[in-house]
Amino acid sequence: xxxxxxxxxxxxxxxxxxxxxxxxxxxxxxxxxxxxxxxxxxxxxxxxxxxxxxxxxxxxxxxxxxxxxxxxxxxxxxxxxxxxxxxxxxxxxxxxxxxxxxxxxxxxxxxxxxxxxxxxxxxxxxxxxxxxxxxxxxxxxxxxxxxxxxxxxxxxxxxxxxxxxxxxxxxxxxxxxxxxxxxxxxxxxxxxxxxxxxxxxxxxxxxxxxxxxxxxxxxxxxxxxxxxxxxxxxxxxxxxxxxxxxxxx
Amino acid sequence: xxxxxxxxxxxxxxxxxxxxxxxxxxxxxxxxxxxxxxxxxxxxxxxxxxxxxxxxxxxxxxxxxxxxxxxxxxxxxxxxxxxxxxxxxxxxxxxxxxxxxxxxxxxxxxxxxxxxxxxxxxxxxxxxxxxxxxxxxxxxxxxxxxxxxxxxxxxxxxxxxxxxxxxxxxxxxxxxxxxxxxxxxxxxxxxxxxxxxxxxxxxxxxxxxxxxxxxxxxxxxxxxxxxxxxxxxxxxxxxxxxxxxxxxx
DNA sequence: CGAGAACTTGATTCAACTCAACACTGGTGG
DNA sequence: CCACCAGTGTTGAGTTGAATCAAGTTCTCG
Numbered sequence: 125x126x127x128x129x130x131x132x133x134x135x136x137x138x139x140x141x142x143x144x145x146x147x148x149x150x151x152x153x154x155x156x157x158x159x160x161x162x163x164x165x166x167x168x169x170x171x172x173x174x175x176x177x178x179x180x181x182x183x184x185x186x187x188x189x190x191x192x193x194x195x196x197x198x199x200x201x202x203x204x205x206x207x208x209x210x211x212x213x214x215x216x217x218x219x220x221x222x223x224x225x226x227x228x229x230x231x232x233x234x235x236x237x238x239x240x241x242x243x244x245x246x247x248x249x250x251x252x253x254x255x256x257x258x259x260x261x262x263x264x265x266x267x268x269x270x271x272x273x274x275x276x277x278x279x280x281x282x283x284x285x286x287x288x289x290x291x292x293x294x295x296x297x298x299x300x301x302x303x304x305x306x307x308x309x310x311x312x313x314x315x316x317x318x319x320x321x322x323x324x325x326x327x328x329x330x331x332x333x334x335x336x337x338x339x340x341x342x343x344x345x346x347x348x349x350x351x352x353x354x355x356x357x358x359x360x361x362x363x364x365x366x367x368x369x370x371x372x373x
Numbered sequence: 374x375x376x377x378x379x380x381x382x383x384x385x386x387x388x389x390x391x392x393x394x395x396x397x398x399x400x401x402x403x404x405x406x407x408x409x410x411x412x413x414x415x416x417x418x419x420x421x422x423x424x425x426x427x428x429x430x431x432x433x434x435x436x437x438x439x440x441x442x443x444x445x446x447x448x449x450x451x452x453x454x455x456x457x458x459x460x461x462x463x464x465x466x467x468x469x470x471x472x473x474x475x476x477x478x479x480x481x482x483x484x485x486x487x488x489x490x491x492x493x494x495x496x497x498x499x500x501x502x503x504x505x506x507x508x509x510x511x512x513x514x515x516x517x518x519x520x521x522x523x524x525x526x527x528x529x530x531x532x533x534x535x536x537x538x539x540x541x542x543x544x545x546x547x548x549x550x551x552x553x554x555x556x557x558x559x560x561x562x563x564x565x566x567x568x569x570x571x572x573x574x575x576x577x578x579x580x581x582x583x584x585x586x587x588x589x590x591x592x593x594x595x596x597x598x599x600x601x602x603x604x605x606x607x608x609x610x611x612x613x614x615x616x617x618x619x620x621x622x
Numbered sequence: 623c624g625a626g627a628a629c630t631t632g633a634t635t636c637a638a639c640t641c642a643a644c645a646c647t648g649g650t651g652g
Numbered sequence: 653c654c655a656c657c658a659g660t661g662t663t664g665a666g667t668t669g670a671a672t673c674a675a676g677t678t679c680t681c682g
Contacts, residue, residue: 196524204524221513249506253498256505263512264470270519275445275453278526278571322527
């Protein structure tokens with residue numbers, strides 16, 4: 125399952141994410157504050173449930189590496205994937221400010237997570253206005269993204285939905301430097317994508333085949349290959365995908 | 374259109390919303406801070422665009438009275454209603470922390486808004502940790518709601534979608550004390566509801582008729598009448614609708 | 623090598639969409 | 653004052669995109 129890995133904890137100082145230019149830069153005292161705020165690291169195997177809907181959690185995480193999914197489950201067993209979780213994402217904010225999580229988070233690959241203590245979140249508001257602002261910024265960005273997802277799921281057809289999803293993922297991967305040429309890892313199941321877009325597994329599969337046949341994008345064996353990026357961008361309906369640096373917690 | 378109404382500005386001290394028990398209480402110094410933070414009031418006619426997608430805005434608002442919709446527009450002209458805006462809602466957070474809004478906001482009824490200055494948001498983080506936390510809390514609640522909306526739009530059938538939407542609205546209205554017996558104002562068009570749920574106008578109309586015929590709920594002439602609340606709740610798929618007090622800005 | 627999970631593909635069904643007409647309302651101007 | 657119009661709501665008929673059902677095929681891993 126999961127285990128604490130106290131030996132090889134990374135210093136915030138040397139955090140491999142912080143340097144990337146898709147994240148806003150830290151002031152020196154912010155780094156040292158985060159170092160004190162951080163209570164450890166955790167490694168999770170693929171399949172681990174990091175959070176469970178409705179549960180209170182004492183811990184909050186920042187993803188150092190690996191990927192996962194946030195999702196909600198309905199009474200009838202159907203599932204809505206809310207978003208894909210990637211390195212740099214902060215998870216558990218809802219548990220941090222409200223009393224409980226309103227969705228579950230599951231690791232799709234092995235993940236390494238930076239661990240924070242829930243009951244120290246308020247310290248951050250008291251002592252580190254910049255960090256508190258960053259937290260709010262992250263929440264606003266997440267809200268923005270959910271609005272886009274809602275729009276896609278509510279208004280577009282299957283081809284556009286899939287295209288949007290693949291395009292968005294590829295762009296996120298690129299700023300994280302996870303792409304190689306026109307490819308990037310996409311370690312989810314077709315079922316996950318289907319549940320994210322409100323499509324059936326079968327239709328998702330057929331639509332992916334269509335995009336592959338059209339020479340737009342191809343996803344197999346956990347690797348996404350963007351064959352015709354302009355076309356994918358056009359189908360996705362996203363303007364220039366403003367890549368604005370976002371804060372890291 | 375809109376105009377400043379400098380004469381009858383309400384003191385935060387006497388804010389009619391603050392007293393309601395659906396909002397968390399303020400400490401005295403928080404009230405005085407908000408009073409200084411508040412730069413005025415605005416009255417908007419029905420139909421006014423409070424925010425326009427993509428624009429920067431110098432102002433942020435808290436809704437004092439009236440209702441509206443948040444929405445995104447797509448290239449092809451279709452529209453996704455992100456949420457319904459009700460008294461107590463804080464709008465413009467995205468403009469406040471990111472540089473621009475990623476959805477528009479339109480008044481559906483005449484609205485009275487409390488106006489704040491965007492460039493003073495950071496003061497709040499520097500001087501008022503409680504208020505800053507409240508802002509983050511609001512963002513997290515909004516994120517929670519959007520996740521629920523996404524789940525509904527993605528996974529449920531038309532009857533459930535409509536039921537969820539009506540139930541949610543009625544619950545929100547009730548905690549704001551806008552209900553009278555089993556009714557509450559619902560000042561939107563069927564098209565707005567359709568665009569919120571990703572349904573066509575025609576199908577929305579037919580589904581509303583179905584709920585009316587079944588004796589569950591009836592919406593006409595801007596008034597929602599909940600005829601069978603247990604049934605509506607059941608259809609909506611919401612557990613107990615935990616009514617947790619939320620902060621007001 | 624066998625078993626389960628994931629992915630494919632074709633055939634059929636159904637929920638929701640589009641089209642099209644009509645009813646009701648309130649506002650405007652001749 | 654009434655004719656007209658634009659916005660909104662209602663209803664029926666026919667179409668379609670996506671769901672479901674049903675059978676494979678390929679992968680993965682113990």
